[in-house]
Amino acid sequence: MANRLSVRYEPVHTTEQEGLEVVSVPPPPVLDKPFQVLPNTPAYSQPIPVHTQQYSYNGPPPPIDYRFSQFGQQGYPGGGDNGGYAGGHPQFNGGAVPPAKPERKIWGLKRWVFIAIVIAVIVIIAAAVGGGVGGSLASKSNKSSTSPDSSQTTSAPPTSTTNEVPTSTTSSPPLLATPGTFASVKSSTSGQDDYNSITYFFQDTNTPDIYMWTIIRGQDWVQIGKLDGLNPPPRPNSTFAAVQAPDDDTISLFYVADNGTLFDVTGTGTDTDWRMGFLAPRTNYGVLVAEDSGIAAIWWGIKDMNGPGYSIRIYYVDSAASRVRELAFDANKSPQWFVTDQPLETCLPTAKIAIAHLPPNETSTLMETAHLFYQDRNGNLRHYAGYDGSWSLDNAETISQSTLPSGAYLASTIYVNAASNYTLHVWFLDVTSRLSVLTGLGKSIRLDPNFQNVGTFEARELVSSVTSEYISNGEVPGGSLGAVGWVEGGEQVRIYYQANSVRNDNKNGAVEIAGTLGWASKILEVEML
Structure with a gap:
């Protein structure tokens, strides 16, 4: 090479x-x-x-x-x-x-090699000497600590505390959710006013967290837990609404974010993993709900067997106009979510809204009726009936049989029974936190044009005073009642609201009022999961 x-x-x-x-x-x-x-x-x-x-x-x-x-x-x-x-x-x-x-x-050797060797030898010798001295001192210290003093008597060795955890002298109870705002739904069979399960929701007071409880027919109540997937989170102390259509396990929950925008989320009554819907983006985040006001929602129309099922109607207080608005979902229209131009009324800015839905038969929307309840600008309780999706002020009235506190919590149910002319109930809390009910008739004028649909409400009745002791009316600005009803050997109704912890041995819980032939109450205590 x-x-x-x-x-x-x-x-x-x-x-x-x-x-x-x-x-x-x-x-x-x-x-x-x-x-x-x-x-x-x-x-x-x-x-x-x-x-x-x-x-x-x-x-x-x-x-x-x-x-x-x-x-x-x-x-x-x-x-x-x-x-x-x-x-x-x-x-x-x-x-x-x-x-x-x-x-x-x-x-x-080269000078730098010689110097490096000398330094290494010095380090090794120093380490050896230091280790020997340290070991000797440690040995002496160990002997000194293990040998009893000659002036003391031998005693039993102290108890080992290797695995002990120091405990605080003061302990605080675990933080449990405090029920505030409520909503409830029931699953049912298409064409029947029955129930297969009941689910109620409550929002923890002063937090955005929403919890869910479910009872399946023939079983007992189960606390499912806190809902996940709500993004953005709900506004604390705000009203929300829920809808569950017949023959459907899916529940739609409608809530207000901190900036007042209305959002929707869907899930089931047996799982805490929920998924955000498209209401907000498809309405350009433009549905703004007044603070401390209420929301009501129902399923609507005839089930689309080839589509997504039923339509939806939501009623809320417009933050800009202090007016009740109707928001609709219809899968066969574009856009699918839209605010209707129905002539609904102005109202109290903090008005809660309740709705009772008389569903149509299986082949026609004839006799489909919605009964709205809310407070007008003067605080009066208003009843506004809509038939087959149309609203007219001719079918609106003021219920003067009772005076409600401003922003009173409301709920309503309807007895789907033609023989009783479809008994209609409005549930509310009065100024002394007593659960009260107003009873009227909810028959459709489309089914019977001669039916007088206004002026049917009777005087207020008080629900058992014993159950009212648990109510903590006014503690939550956006608070609301949950209520469901169905037919089973007569009219059945269940009402849900927050329990007064002072009356409940300082335990957080929800109250279920059951109305059949009489009244019965049950406390559902919040559990740690």
Whole structure:
């Protein structure tokens, strides 16, 4: 293999420089000592800066002065004055290179090698001595601590506390949700006013968290837990509404975010993982609900067997106009979510809204009726009936049989029984937190044009005073009642609201009022999950 010598030069801007000439090199003398041979492999060559050139010497290598150990750091002998080539490294231009001083050695070793060995030996000796002294002191300390003093009597060893956890002298009870705002739904069979399950929701007071309880027919109540997936979270102490259509496990929950925008989320009564819907984005986040007001929602129409099922109607207080608005969902229209132009009334800015729905039969929307209840600007209780999706002020009335506190919690139910002219109930809390009921008739004038649909409400009745002791009316600004009703050997109704913890041994819970032939109450205490 031919020997190769690489020479590294400083960068130049061009190879065509004036004054450059090639100097002939005499034949190399015979070397007394062989020089190091560089492999002809790029990996072993010296690194070359960008824009430099590398020259290889063809033929036998030139003579090398062994006083220098690095090839790239010496001048390349050219003329007789030992001057470097023009363009070479600056430190080698301009004359002969001075001889290097001989390197000093100690005991045949280079000075830096000898010094490194001495330092390493000193460190090892110091570590050994330190370890021995430390071990001796530790041993003495251990013996001193384990040997009893001669002036003391031997006693039993202390109890080990390795696994003990220090306990606080004062303990606080676990934080449990405090029921505030309520909503409730029931699952049913299409064409029947029955119930297969009941689900009620409550919002924890002063927090956005919403909890769910479910009872399946023939079983007991189960606390399912806190709903997940509500993003953005609901506004604390705000009313929300829920809808569950017949033959459907899915529940739609409608709530208000902190900025007042109405959102929807869907899930089932047996799972806490819920999923956000499209109400807000498809209404351009423009449905803004008045603070501390209420929401009501119902399923609507005939089930679309080839589509998503039933339509939906939501009633809320418009924050800008303090007016009741109707928001509709219809999968067969575009857009699917839209605010209708129904002539609903102005109302109290903090009015709660309740609705009772008389469903249509299985083949026609004839006799489908919605009964709205809310407080007008003067705080009076208003009843507004809508038939087959149409509203007229001719079917609105003021119920003067009772005075409601401003922003009173409301709920309503209807008894789906033609023989009773579809008994209609309005549930509310009076100024003394007593659960009260107003009873009227909810028959459809489309089914019976001669039916007098206004002026049917009777005087207020009080629900059992015993059950009212649990009510904490007014503690939650946006509070509301939950209510469901169905037919089973007569009229059945269930009402849900917050329990007064003082009356409930300071325990957080919800109250269920059951109305059949009489009244019965049950406390559903909030549990730790």
